[in-house]
Amino acid sequence: MGLHEHERFAYLDDFTSWWLHDTRIERRSCNQRSRPMPCCVASSGRCPPEDIGGLDRYMNALEVHGEHEFLERIETLREGQIDVNVLHVEADEWLIWLDRGFDRRAADERLQVLAR
Structure with a gap:
């Protein structure tokens, strides 16, 4: 996707209900064997x-x-x-x-x- 650190993007999850998600790239790093990438580091709100x-x-x-x-x-x-x-x-x-x-x-x- 070519995203950079702290860059945000939005995506539409359900085209009939219009759930819009706001996502931010916290950090880009080399894959460390201790944690597979990509990974989620935090979230707020209920899904x-x-x-x-x-x-x-x-x-x-x-x-x-x-x-x-x-x-x-x-x-x-x-x-x-x-x-x-x-x-x-x-x-x-x-x-x-x-x-x-x-x-x-x-x-x-x-x-x-x-x-x-």
Whole structure:
């Protein structure tokens, strides 16, 4: 790509939802055997799940699946106002939304596949 240190570039990830990523080259260095290149050194913000349908739907999903709402669902379960089987169906989705951190190792693994 011919990018230089501290240079930034943007790319469009999803042509239907218009997810625009802002990326900066921190440093270019020779490949050190201790760490395969390219690699991700940091990230900020959460990554929306695939096919969420754009910013409005992502923001709504964050609100619907927030920690406060999760605690309310648990309280409803504790009070016996919801069937355990109903909550069981929701559990996988809640786990996805409650753990939306950035996985740098997974990003590095994807970068290594793309670099081949």
